[in-house]
Structure formats: C-alpha cells, structure tokens
Amino acid sequence: MSLLKIKNLTAKLADEDKQILNGLNLTVEKGQVAAIMGPNGSGKSTLSYVLAGREDYEVTGGEALLDGENILELAADERAAKGLFLAFQYPIEIPGVGQMTFLKAAINAQRKKNGLDEISTPEFIKLVNGKAKELGISPDMLKRSVNVGFSGGEKKRNEILQMALLQPKVAILDETDSGLDIDALKIVADGVNAMRSPDRSFVVITHYQRLLDYIKPDVVHVLSGGRIITTGGPELALELEAKGYADIVGKAA
Amino acid sequence: MNAVTPIRTPAEQALIGAFGALRDAGPAAAALESLRVDGFARFEATGLPHRRVEAWKYTDLRTMMREAKPLAGAPDASALLAAKVAVGRLPRVGGSRIVLIDGHHAPDLADGGPLPEGVSVSGLAEALVRRPELQALLAGQPATRENTAFALNNAFLTDGLLIEIAPGTAVSHALDLVFLTSDGAAKLTNARVVVIVGAGATAGLVETHLGPAGTDYQKNVVVQAIIRDGARLEHGRRQLEGSEALHLSTLEAEIGAEAHFDTLTLTSGAAVARNQLFVRFSGENARATLRGVSLLKGRQHADTTLVMDHAVPNCESRETFKHVLDGEAHGVFQGKIIVQPIAQKTDGRMMSQTIMLAEGPAMDNKPELEIFADDVACAHGCTCGELDEDLMFYLKARGIPSQEAEALLVEAFAREAIEDFGDEGLGEAVEELRAALLASVTDWMLART
Ligand SMILES: Nc1ncnc2c1ncn2[C@@H]1O[C@H](COP(=O)(O)OP(=O)(O)OP(=O)(O)O)[C@@H](O)[C@H]1O
Numbered sequence: 001m002s003l004l005k006i007k008n009l010t011a012k013l014a015d016e017d018k019q020i021l022n023g024l025n026l027t028v029e030k031g032q033v034a035a036i037m038g039p040n041g042s043g044k045s046t047l048s049y050v051l052a053g054r055e056d057y058e059v060t061g062g063e064a065l066l067d068g069e070n071i072l073e074l075a076a077d078e079r080a081a082k083g084l085f086l087a088f089q090y091p092i093e094i095p096g097v098g099q100m101t102f103l104k105a106a107i108n109a110q111r112k113k114n115g116l117d118e119i120s121t122p123e124f125i126k127l128v129n130g131k132a133k134e135l136g137i138s139p140d141m142l143k144r145s146v147n148v149g150f151s152g153g154e155k156k157r158n159e160i161l162q163m164a165l166l167q168p169k170v171a172i173l174d175e176t177d178s179g180l181d182i183d184a185l186k187i188v189a190d191g192v193n194a195m196r197s198p199d200r201s202f203v204v205i206t207h208y209q210r211l212l213d214y215i216k217p218d219v220v221h222v223l224s225g226g227r228i229i230t231t232g233g234p235e236l237a238l239e240l241e242a243k244g245y246a247d248i249v250g251k252a253a
Numbered sequence: 254m255n256a257v258t259p260i261r262t263p264a265e266q267a268l269i270g271a272f273g274a275l276r277d278a279g280p281a282a283a284a285l286e287s288l289r290v291d292g293f294a295r296f297e298a299t300g301l302p303h304r305r306v307e308a309w310k311y312t313d314l315r316t317m318m319r320e321a322k323p324l325a326g327a328p329d330a331s332a333l334l335a336a337k338v339a340v341g342r343l344p345r346v347g348g349s350r351i352v353l354i355d356g357h358h359a360p361d362l363a364d365g366g367p368l369p370e371g372v373s374v375s376g377l378a379e380a381l382v383r384r385p386e387l388q389a390l391l392a393g394q395p396a397t398r399e400n401t402a403f404a405l406n407n408a409f410l411t412d413g414l415l416i417e418i419a420p421g422t423a424v425s426h427a428l429d430l431v432f433l434t435s436d437g438a439a440k441l442t443n444a445r446v447v448v449i450v451g452a453g454a455t456a457g458l459v460e461t462h463l464g465p466a467g468t469d470y471q472k473n474v475v476v477q478a479i480i481r482d483g484a485r486l487e488h489g490r491r492q493l494e495g496s497e498a499l500h501l502s503t504l505e506a507e508i509g510a511e512a513h514f515d516t517l518t519l520t521s522g523a524a525v526a527r528n529q530l531f532v533r534f535s536g537e538n539a540r541a542t543l544r545g546v547s548l549l550k551g552r553q554h555a556d557t558t559l560v561m562d563h564a565v566p567n568c569e570s571r572e573t574f575k576h577v578l579d580g581e582a583h584g585v586f587q588g589k590i591i592v593q594p595i596a597q598k599t600d601g602r603m604m605s606q607t608i609m610l611a612e613g614p615a616m617d618n619k620p621e622l623e624i625f626a627d628d629v630a631c632a633h634g635c636t637c638g639e640l641d642e643d644l645m646f647y648l649k650a651r652g653i654p655s656q657e658a659e660a661l662l663v664e665a666f667a668r669e670a671i672e673d674f675g676d677e678g679l680g681e682a683v684e685e686l687r688a689a690l691l692a693s694v695t696d697w698m699l700a701r702t
Pocket residue numbers: 013020038039040041042043044045046047056089
C-alpha cells in the first residue's frame with residue numbers, strides 16, 4: 001500500500017511561464033524512507049512545496065494521492081490536517097508570534113479536525129518540554145517568537161520538534177541536514193528514526209550521503225529536470241557521492 | 254464688503270437650535286456660561302468642518318454628520334436600570350469603576366469598591382464654582398480651542414467629571430471609566446472629563462466607550478489630562494461603540510517636567526470615528542508615548558489625528574499607530590510633531606503601519622514634522638501592506654486554518670503597539686488590560702466573517 005503516490009505531476013510558477021515539474025512520478029510505500037537526491041535547481045523544493053500546497057506554484061497536470069486521496073485541490077492547512085508534514089529547507093522567522101502559542105495552535109488545529117478537545121495547558125507544556133529536550137532545544141528558545149534569533153541549525157531542529165508534535169503520516173524533510181553540526185545531525189536523525197513506523201513514510205531530500213548513514217533509506221530517487229530519472233537502493237547514494245550526477249543525468253537526457 | 258451668509262446644513266441648524274434651547278432652559282453658572290458662549294461662537298463661525306479644511310481633509314464631518322441628534326438629557330430611572338445591566342456585563346479592567354450614562358455621572362452604578370486613597374471624583378460644574386482657575390484649563394490649549402469638535406463640546410458643556418490624584422499618590426489599580434450610551438432613540442451625548450495627576454503621583458485610567466448596536470447615536474467626548482511634574486499617567490481607551498454610531502473624541506494632555514504620559518486607544522466600534530490627540534510638553538525631560546490600534550471592517554471610517562507639541566527642550570515622544578483594515582473600511586492617520594524653536598534635544602519618532610486584509614479598504618496617511626529647532630532627532634515612517642504570504646504558508650503548513658493564521662499574525666502586528674504599554678507603575682492592572690486588548694484583537698479577527 002502506498003502512502004504517497006504522485007502521477008505525472010507537472011507544475012509551473014503561478015505568475016510566470018516557468019515549468020519546473022515535468023511529469024514527475026513517485027511512489028512512497030507505507031513505512032518507507034525514500035531519499036530524493038538531485039542537482040541544485042532540479043525541482044526538489046518545488047516538489048515539496050507543491051505537495052504542501054504553496055500558492056506560488058500552479059499544478060498544470062497529474063495528481064498526488066495521500067493515502068489514496070488526491071490532495072492537490074486542498075488548501076495547505078487541510079493537507080497538513082490529513083497528515084502531510086513539510087520540514088522547510090529555509091524555515092522562516094515569525095516575529096511577534098510566540099513559539100508556544102504557535103505550537104499550541106498547530107496541535108489544537110489538528111485535534112479539532114480530529115474531533116478532539118483542545119489540549120490542556122499542563123499536558124501541552126509537558127509534551128513540548130519532553131520533545132524539546134530530546135532534540136536539544138533549550139527552554140529559552142521556546143520562549144521566543146517562532147524561529148526569531150535561532151541559528152540555522154536551531155531552526156532545523158525546530159522543524160523536527162514540530163514534526164514530532166504533529167506525528168504526521170508522511171513527512172517530507174527538505175535538506176534538514178544542511179546547516180547542522182555533526183552532533184545536531186545525529187540528534188535530528190535520532191529524532192526521525194524514533195518516529196519511523198510501519199504506518200509512517202518519510203521523504204528525505206538531501207545532497208549528502210552522510211545523512212543517509214544515520215537515516216537509512218529504503219530507496220533512493222534521483223530528481224533532475226523536474227522528473228525522477230533513476231531509482232535504486234541505498235547503494236545509489238554512495239555511487240552519486242563518488243561520481244556526481246553527470247553520468248546519470250547524461251544517460252537520462 | 255458683503256457679509257457672506259453661510260448655508261447651514263440640517264445638522265448645523267439643529268446644533269444651533271440645541272444651543273438656543275439650552276440657553277433658554279436657564280442660566281448656567283457664570284464660568285460655564287462663558288465657556289459655552291465661546292465654544293458656540295467658534296462653531297458658529299466655521300460650521301461643521303469639511304474636506305477643504307486641512308485638519309479634516311479625510312473626514313468630511315459636514316457630509317458624515319448628516320443630522321445632529323437631540324442632546325441627551327440625564328438618564329431616567331428605567332434607563333439607569335437598563336444601563337446597570339449593560340455595564341454589569343462588561344468585565345472590569347483595573348479597580349474602581351466610574352460610570353457615565355449619556356455623559357452624565359451615574360454614581361449609583363459605581364463598582365469595584367471605594368475610590369483608592371488620594372483619588373477624588375467630583376462634578377465639574379460644582380468644582381468650577383469653587384475653583385475658578387479651572388476655567389482656563391477647560392478653555393483648552395490654543396490648538397485644541399480651534400478644533401470644532403472641542404468647540405462644540407464646550408458649547409454644550411453642562412457638567413462633567415473632575416478626577417484628581419493627590420500629589421505623591423501611587424494608585425495601584427487603574428480607574429475603570431465607562432461611557433455608556435443608553436438604548437432608545439438616537440441622541441447626541443456631550444461628555445467631559447478632566448483628570449489632574451498631582452506632582453509625583455502615578456495613576457492609570459481606562460476608558461471604555463460603548464452603546465447600542467444599530468442605533469445611529471452620536472458622541473462627542475473630551476478628556477483633558479494634566480500630568481504634573483514627575484507624575485505618570487497610563488491611559489487606555491477601548492472604543493467599542495455601536496455599529497452605527499458617530500464617535501468624536503478629543504484627548505488633550507499637558508505633561509509637566511519629568512512626567513510620563515502613555516496612552517493607547519483600541520478602535521473597533523462606530524461607523525465613523527475621529528480620534529484626536531493634542532499633547533503638549535510643558536516641562537523638560539518628560540516622555541509621551543501615544544499609541545493606537547484600529548480594527549476596521551465593513552464600511553467603517555476611523556481617523557486618528559494627533560498633534561504632539563514639543564514646546565520645551567529635552568523631551569521624548571513616541572507615536573505608534575497600527576491599522577488593520579478589512580472590507581471597504583477607510584483608515585486615516587494624520588500625525589504632526591511640532592518642535593518649537595527652544596525645544597532643543599527633542600527626540601520624536603512616529604510610525605503608522607497598516608495591514609490590508611482585503612482589496613477594498615483605503616488608508617490615508619499624512620505624517621508631518623514641523624521642526625523649528627536645529628538640534629533634534631525626529632523621524633516618521635509609514636508602511637502599508639498585506640499579510641506576508643510566506644508567513645501565512647508556514648502557519649497553514651502546520652495545519653492552522655487561514656483565519657486563525659491571520660489572527661496570529663495580526664495579533665503579532667498589534668502587539669508591537671500594546672506590549673510595553675505601562676511597563677512600570679501599575680503592575681497587574683496594566684497586565685490585565687494588555688491581555689484584554691490583545692484578546693479583543695484576536696476575537697475581532699476570528700469574528701470577522
Ligand atoms: N518562487 C520561485 N520563483 C522563481 N523561480 C523559482 C521559484 N521556485 C523555484 N524556482 C526555480 O525553479 C527551479 C527549481 O527550484 P527548486 O528550489 O525546486 O530546486 P531544488 O532542487 O530544491 O534546488 P536546491 O538543491 O538548490 O535546493 C530553480 O531553477 C529555481 O530557480
């Protein structure tokens with residue numbers, strides 16, 4: 001059973017005639033960790049944004065099924081409610097919106113859609129503090145505005161904290177490893193591994209083999225020119241690390 | 254030369270008639286009488302201001318005030334009873350509550366225990382008899398005196414409240430001053446409050462303005478604050494008038510040496526609102542912080558017009574105004590900082606920021622710096638835009654629905670004007686007020702559609 005199935009997806013910039021995704025096909029099975037690698041500018045982040053529902057992009061064809069349901073017509077918040085999570089490549093700062101306020105709003109929005117009561121404040125604080133501690137996020141960071149004054153690595157860890165709180169069905173991690181120091185990389189990978197389960201899938205976008213040493217992928221896809229051009233096992237990542245993209249991209253062209 | 258006979262609008266005719274009726278009803282105390290006559294003469298000379306009067310360029314009162322409602326009398330027993338219920342429903346902010354119904358003090362509706370020590374409340378007319386020196390204060394500062402809303406308030410001055418804080422008193426809870434317009438036929442309320450904060454005293458005052466929805470009642474309120482040397486006044490105002498109301502408000506403040514005045518207005522009520530601030534430094538090393546948050550929807554119109562007069566050296570002023578506009582609302586901000594020739598080392602910074610929640614609203618900004626001294630630091634800025642799409646996407650990507658995401662961002666925007674309001678001095682009372690104001694921003698956002 002596939003949790004995420006993308007069929008022949010094409011997408012362009014909403015207000016420009018620039019096509020970025022060119023008939024992309026991708027299937028992620030339940031419980032799978034799929035790595036996506038590919039040259040800069042090939043469309044990896046665009047794919048993640050299109051799936052998450054960013055309005056800067058316009059889908060011109062194809063479909064994306066989350067657990068069997070086409071999500072491309074849904075608003076971003078509805079997709080999140082259905083269990084899709086995107087850890088951003090560049091998490092943004094939201095001055096004036098407190099981190100705890102934000103996390104609580106996100107958790108309660110999800111609970112509301114599932115017909116549950118709002119989380120109680122003590123329960124919420126206990127939950128957040130517990131997860132934050134595991135991810136090495138200091139209590140001081142929880143007191144600030146969302147991502148404001150966070151270092152690059154702290155922002156990435158904050159994305160993983162949100163994922164851990166929301167427990168999505170499908171999590172897309174867009175270069176979550178970039179900007180992380182060696183220890184943080186391990187902490188984040190542990191956080192992800194702890195969430196691996198037969199009912200949850202991960203799409204891990206990365207440029208480096210090293211992350212995949214920690215988060216062992218079941219399958220590796222190569223995205224180039226807005227399409228998946230090759231799929232293989234974990235050894236494909238090693239091969240790319242050694243030889244670069246030139247060969248594979250050349251063969252596909 | 255031919256004398257020009259102005260054509261009077263129905264509203265102007267009604268106001269002239271109302272003044273005559275008031276005069277015929279019986280003589281006022283001499284001191285009131287001369288204020289009234291002076292105010293009326295000023296109104297009569299100009300009539301209601303219109304868009305060719307620079308200060309009223311964006312709020313054409315002559316057009317917007319089509320008719321003048323009859324002057325509100327003192328509330329009768331049944332009005333008082335209904336008012337008691339309405340006021341009772343309003344959560345108290347701060348300590349002692351003082352209530353004015355249709356501009357008339359209603360001591361029976363007071364709440365929250367006796368007035369704190371060092372605070373006294375008395376009738377203005379009666380105080381004026383005992384203390385004729387108050388007359389000069391009531392006549393207004395020169396800039397205020399020229400203002401038509403103020404002149405009209407004087408023309409119809411029958412009474413009001415004098416609130417005094419004895420020198421050196423530290424009042425630990427803000428006074429909760431409620432201005433309620435009673436139900437029934439639409440009327441014109443004339444309300445006047447004078448606040449004198451004695452030297453070295455610290456006090457807080459929160460005004461709440463409310464009235465029936467769906468009635469096109471009118472209110473013209475003037476609050477004059479004298480903040481003596483070394484004193485501090487935290488002044489909050491919630492303008493929650495009924496949806497069809499016309500709300501004219503004038504706040505005049507005079508700030509003594511080393512004194513501090515902090516005022517914050519939340520505007521979300523009334524069909525047409527004009528919020529005027531005339532603030533003047535009269536002693537050195539004083540500080541003023543003037544702030545406002547306007548939340549406007551539908552076809553609401555709200556105009557904030559302020560004059561910050563740095564009349565002496567070494568004072569600091571901050572003017573921070575935030576406008577959130579939806580529907581086809583119209584926001585206006587006119588801010589003028591005057592730095593008089595002797596006012597060296599003035600530090601003034603004014604900012605007006607707008608968020609448009611729809612395509613329909615309009616915002617007019619007119620910031621002005623009139624600087625006559627050379628060693629000063631003054632600046633002003635305006636921004637106007639929609640909510641940031643990237644921020645919205647981030648919030649929505651976490652499952653937060655649009656309307657809630659907008660509320661979070663707008664609350665953050667408003668918070669900048671609210672968060673450091675009254676940071677020293679009043680402790681818990683101010684904390685409560687800030688929380689109440691922020692909550693009303695969120696409520697407004699969530700109730701928008
Ligand atoms: N909002 C946008 N405006 C203009 N161009 C865009 C926009 N989004 C994506 N692009 C362009 O589309 C292409 C794909 O970008 P995308 O960010 O998806 O690449 P990527 O594979 O994630 O690259 P990287 O590895 O550098 O993160 C690039 O050429 C990029 O410049």
